[in-house]
Amino acid sequence: MPSSSGPSLRVLVTGASRGIGAAIVAELGAQGHRIALTARTEADLVAVAAAVDGPTLVLPADAIDPAAPQRLIDAVVAEWGGIDVLVLNAGEAVSAPIERTDEELWNSLLEINLTSPFRFVRAATPVMKAQGFGRMIVVASVASKIGAPYISAYVSAKHGVLGMVRAAAAELATTGITVNAVCPGYVDTPMTQRSVDAIVAKTGRSRELVLGNLQSAQPIGRLITAGEVATAVSFLANDSGGINGQSIVIDGGAVQS
Numbered sequence: 128m129p130s131s132s133g134p135s136l137r138v139l140v141t142g143a144s145r146g147i148g149a150a151i152v153a154e155l156g157a158q159g160h161r162i163a164l165t166a167r168t169e170a171d172l173v174a175v176a177a178a179v180d181g182p183t184l185v186l187p188a189d190a191i192d193p194a195a196p197q198r199l200i201d202a203v204v205a206e207w208g209g210i211d212v213l214v215l216n217a218g219e220a221v222s223a224p225i226e227r228t229d230e231e232l233w234n235s236l237l238e239i240n241l242t243s244p245f246r247f248v249r250a251a252t253p254v255m256k257a258q259g260f261g262r263m264i265v266v267a268s269v270a271s272k273i274g275a276p277y278i279s280a281y282v283s284a285k286h287g288v289l290g291m292v293r294a295a296a297a298e299l300a301t302t303g304i305t306v307n308a309v310c311p312g313y314v315d316t317p318m319t320q321r322s323v324d325a326i327v328a329k330t331g332r333s334r335e336l337v338l339g340n341l342q343s344a345q346p347i348g349r350l351i352t353a354g355e356v357a358t359a360v361s362f363l364a365n366d367s368g369g370i371n372g373q374s375i376v377i378d379g380g381a382v383q384s
């Protein structure tokens with residue numbers, strides 16, 4: 128049976144091509160685990176995988192394709208005989224006032240941040256149950272815990288995915304599978320840089336001012352690093368099984384839960 132204390136867990140990371148996902152690949156890869164990477168942009172996945180010493184598998188896919196989760200889990204199992212750790216990190220954030228959040232924006236954010244992670248959990252569950260072991264970790268957000276202006280679709284999707292984590296954790300607790308979430312504040316990644324660009328374009332404020340506002344959202348006065356999120360994911364991936372249905376906030380102390 129696979130063990131979290133063994134040297135080589137079989138890991139699938141979604142959204143592995145940059146930002147938090149790339150940091151998770153680097154962290155778990157440095158521990159000697161086997162890492163399958165997926166996102167849409169193959170060239171970026173290849174570059175992230177090239178920095179890992181151990182075995183990697185590059186599996187380009189669009190995570191909102193309903194057939195992709197099963198296909199990707201099957202590919203990992205075909206290559207390595209099973210899957211021990213599933214890190215569901217792929218996500219998108221788009222802001223808009225409620226009255227300008229149209230059907231397309233609402234549905235697209237629910238699809239990538241909520242429905243897609245559910246499909247991965249559903250596809251991995253039979254394999255992990257048969258193994259009697261699995262660690263599922265969702266990269267959620269502080270937006271899973273509190274609301275904020277202009278991101279109703281994102282907040283709804285991220286609250287929903289934390290609900291899915293808790294339900295799956297409760298349901299699978301007797302099987303050797305744990306399901307947990309990490310909930311970052313603003314992280315220094317391309318996603319946050321895009322948010323800064325969008326706010327600058329909409330408000331005409333200076334980049335320094337906008338970035339300063341995002342930094343001060345964390346009481347520690349800076350953005351969270353992708354490596355800090357990866358450390359929390361690694362902790363859950365290597366946990367012996369006592370932590371289940373939890374959500375670790377990584378935001379310098381703003382949301383205390």
Ligand SMILES: NC(=O)c1ccc[n+]([C@@H]2O[C@H](COP(=O)([O-])OP(=O)(O)OC[C@H]3O[C@@H](n4cnc5c(N)ncnc54)[C@H](OP(=O)(O)O)[C@@H]3O)[C@@H](O)[C@H]2O)c1
Nearest residue numbers: 142144145146147166167168190217218268313314316318
């Ligand atoms: N940055 C923050 O401040 C922050 C805070 C809290 C939570 N989070 C969450 O952390 C996760 C990662 O965020 P990040 O900041 O690292 O974002 P990022 O820099 O924009 O990276 C997003 C990753 O997701 C992949 N992705 C996006 N849409 C996809 C799709 N349809 N199919 C497959 N892959 C897709 C992207 O790759 P491709 O474009 O190549 O597909 C990329 O690898 C997200 O779930 C986000 O909501 C971020």
